[in-house]
Amino acid sequence: MTTTALKEPVRPTSPGAAREPRRRTGRIRRIGLPYLLLLPALLLELLVHLVPMVIGVVMSFKELTQFYIRDWGAAPWSGFGNYKVSVDFDAPVGKALLHSFSVTVGFTLLSVGLCWLIGTAAAICMQDTFRGRGLLRALFLVPYALPVYTAVITWVFMFQHDNGLVNHVLHDQLHLTGEPSFWLIGDNSFYALLTVSVWRGWPFAFLIVMAGLQNIPRELYEAAALDGAGMWQQVRRITLPSLRPVNQVLVLVLFLWTFNDFNTPYVLFGKSAPEAADLVSVHIYQASFVTWNFGTGSAMSVLLLLFLLAVTGVYLLVTSRGRRAADV
Amino acid sequence: MSSPPRARPKRNSPWSAPSTAPPKRNSPLAPPRSFLWSRRIFLTVLTGFVLVPVYVMVSSSLKPLADVTGKFRWLPSGLTVRPYIDIWSTVPLAKYFVNSLIVAGAATLCSVVIAVFAAYAVSRYEFRGKRVFTVTVLSTQMFPGILFLLPLFLLYVNIGNATGVALFGSRGGLILTYLTFSLPFSIWMLIGYFDSVPRDLDEAALVDGCGPFGALLRIVVPAAVPGIVAVAVYAFMTAWGEVLFASVMTNDTTRTLAVGLQGYSTLNDVYWNQIMAASLVVSVPVVAGFLLLQRYLVTGLTAGAVK
Numbered sequence: 001m002t003t004t005a006l007k008e009p010v011r012p013t014s015p016g017a018a019r020e021p022r023r024r025t026g027r028i029r030r031i032g033l034p035y036l037l038l039l040p041a042l043l044l045e046l047l048v049h050l051v052p053m054v055i056g057v058v059m060s061f062k063e064l065t066q067f068y069i070r071d072w073g074a075a076p077w078s079g080f081g082n083y084k085v086s087v088d089f090d091a092p093v094g095k096a097l098l099h100s101f102s103v104t105v106g107f108t109l110l111s112v113g114l115c116w117l118i119g120t121a122a123a124i125c126m127q128d129t130f131r132g133r134g135l136l137r138a139l140f141l142v143p144y145a146l147p148v149y150t151a152v153i154t155w156v157f158m159f160q161h162d163n164g165l166v167n168h169v170l171h172d173q174l175h176l177t178g179e180p181s182f183w184l185i186g187d188n189s190f191y192a193l194l195t196v197s198v199w200r201g202w203p204f205a206f207l208i209v210m211a212g213l214q215n216i217p218r219e220l221y222e223a224a225a226l227d228g229a230g231m232w233q234q235v236r237r238i239t240l241p242s243l244r245p246v247n248q249v250l251v252l253v254l255f256l257w258t259f260n261d262f263n264t265p266y267v268l269f270g271k272s273a274p275e276a277a278d279l280v281s282v283h284i285y286q287a288s289f290v291t292w293n294f295g296t297g298s299a300m301s302v303l304l305l306l307f308l309l310a311v312t313g314v315y316l317l318v319t320s321r322g323r324r325a326a327d328v
Numbered sequence: 329m330s331s332p333p334r335a336r337p338k339r340n341s342p343w344s345a346p347s348t349a350p351p352k353r354n355s356p357l358a359p360p361r362s363f364l365w366s367r368r369i370f371l372t373v374l375t376g377f378v379l380v381p382v383y384v385m386v387s388s389s390l391k392p393l394a395d396v397t398g399k400f401r402w403l404p405s406g407l408t409v410r411p412y413i414d415i416w417s418t419v420p421l422a423k424y425f426v427n428s429l430i431v432a433g434a435a436t437l438c439s440v441v442i443a444v445f446a447a448y449a450v451s452r453y454e455f456r457g458k459r460v461f462t463v464t465v466l467s468t469q470m471f472p473g474i475l476f477l478l479p480l481f482l483l484y485v486n487i488g489n490a491t492g493v494a495l496f497g498s499r500g501g502l503i504l505t506y507l508t509f510s511l512p513f514s515i516w517m518l519i520g521y522f523d524s525v526p527r528d529l530d531e532a533a534l535v536d537g538c539g540p541f542g543a544l545l546r547i548v549v550p551a552a553v554p555g556i557v558a559v560a561v562y563a564f565m566t567a568w569g570e571v572l573f574a575s576v577m578t579n580d581t582t583r584t585l586a587v588g589l590q591g592y593s594t595l596n597d598v599y600w601n602q603i604m605a606a607s608l609v610v611s612v613p614v615v616a617g618f619l620l621l622q623r624y625l626v627t628g629l630t631a632g633a634v635k
Binding site for chain 2: 033035055118121230231253260263281294305
């Protein structure tokens with residue numbers, strides 16, 4: 001760890017400043033100042049993030065049902081009871097959690113993959129200037145800039161069974177389906193959720209990849225083109241390897257955001273998500289606030305956090321090692 | 329031990345990149361025809377995918393009710409602005425609007441001020457625990473919101489019981505929550521911007537007799553205005569669009585737009601033209617702000633990931 005207050009310049013010694021007490025208070029001020037500046041942020045982080053996290057862990061070891069909400073200290077301890085219930089995959093609670101978890105993993109992999117693919121493809125397509133490029137770029141950012149709920153509510157309207165656009169196009173205009181489908185209940189809801197998630201998420205990948213592309217020197221492409229490398233080869237041999245460090249962060253961020261997403265499924269389906277699209281955030285929310293069993297809900301949240309930490313750790317380890325090996 | 333890698337705003341973001349002229353048609357550097365065609369097709373399809381919901385939102389908001397209750401129509405049978413008038417009485421939109429404005433506005437203001445101080449400390453001083461602070465703050469950004477929801481709910485309820493300060497169900501509690509949510513990212517972005525302001529400038533100000541606060545307010549803040557604006561937009565967007573905490577921590581009088589409109593859209597008989605009108609009204613300020621300030625925002629957003 002680095003030591004204190006090295007960077008602040010020494011003040012010019014004015015006549016009064018030379019005396020001993022002034023200097024001492026000055027030093028205390030200098031050492032204390034950064035902490036003073038951080039204090040508001042620190043207090044808020046403590047109140048809203050860190051203390052609740054500790055409380056959450058404590059809660060997960062308690063039998064915290066609705067009777068104890070007002071006085072949660074009085075709730076009896078239950079040891080690992082909540083965890084046992086959560087991971088007992090033979091009993092209904094654990095089974096539902098496992099199902100929700102696997103749905104979330106599948107959904108996240110598909111969504112992140114598609115977001116990355118579309119975003120990267122679009123960024124590569126827009127690397128060169130052409131007429132209308134600026135306008136297109138602004139348009140592509142709209143899904144990302146829209147407030148989540150207005151965007152998702154619009155999709156809810158489009159997915160309506162009787163008066164929605166999706167059924168009108170697929171059934172009435174293209175005659176692809178024999179019957180108008182239900183999109184927001186049943187198995188189709190998974191694809192509805194995936195569509196909305198990709199629609200909202202890909203512009204972020206696009207943004208980041210575009211920024212990353214700016215760092216690749218043009219000469220590399222020119223040299224490759226003169227050597228006879230085709231478009232596809234240039235993408236594979238120059239663009240993608242150069243984007244590696246950017247992608248490392250981008251994929252992780254996309255993964256965490258998608259995995260933890262609550263807003264999209266909640267606005268799309270309301271309080272009770274269909275089984276096929278029962279993402280784990282909404283599942284925990286429902287398990288906690290429908291049954292008012294906060295103990296089990298907290299245990300599930302802690303398990304979720306542990307899982308994410310493990311995945312993040314392994315991911316960073318593997319990708320960094322790969323990167324180091326590639327550098328050699 | 330080295331200090332953490334810092335986000336430094338990139339001078340040549342995609343937005344200000346020098347536009348190199350495309351190579352001539354028949355030079356070996358020109359992209360092949362097949363690429364140009366597939367690019368055209370791909371970008372057209374993508375534009376369609378992006379724009380269809382936007383078109384639905386705009387066109388439906390101008391349709392008479394009959395157009396949105398029957399089969400979907402691409403073109404309205406007639407244009408009307410009734411939905412824009414009726415929605416204010418169908419749902420208490422004005423009340424939601426005021427609540428959202430107060431909550432998002434206050435959260436933005438506080439978040440920016442607090443983030444400026446914190447980022448100044450990290451950018452200009454060496455102190456014990458600096459690395460722990462930045463890493464902890466950033467990592468909270470990545471945790472699932474649901475993890476904080478239950479404890480925070482309990483905490484607010486119990487603080488209310490113990491001290492009489494109503495955090496649960498009040499705008500205050502929501503402001504506090506949102507401002508903390510946007511804080512980590514805001515601090516991170518501002519550290520990058522402050523680092524790019526030459527240190528000599530504020531050292532000169534210190535020599536000239538400004539206190540550290542004087543140097544911050546007169547030198548560093550004015551030089552980092554774009555970053556501060558970007559942070560403000562980010563904080564506002566975060567608070568304006570949040571659903572999870574608003575759905576638990578508000579009651580009838582403090583309900584925000586997010587929860588109000590979401591609740592209405594799940595009813596059985598929904599006036600879709602009206603809710604599309606409301607959605608558009610709610611979205612336009614945010615989208616316009618984002619697109620106007622995209623240059624600054626994008627620089628800040630991407631700096632962390634690219635570096």
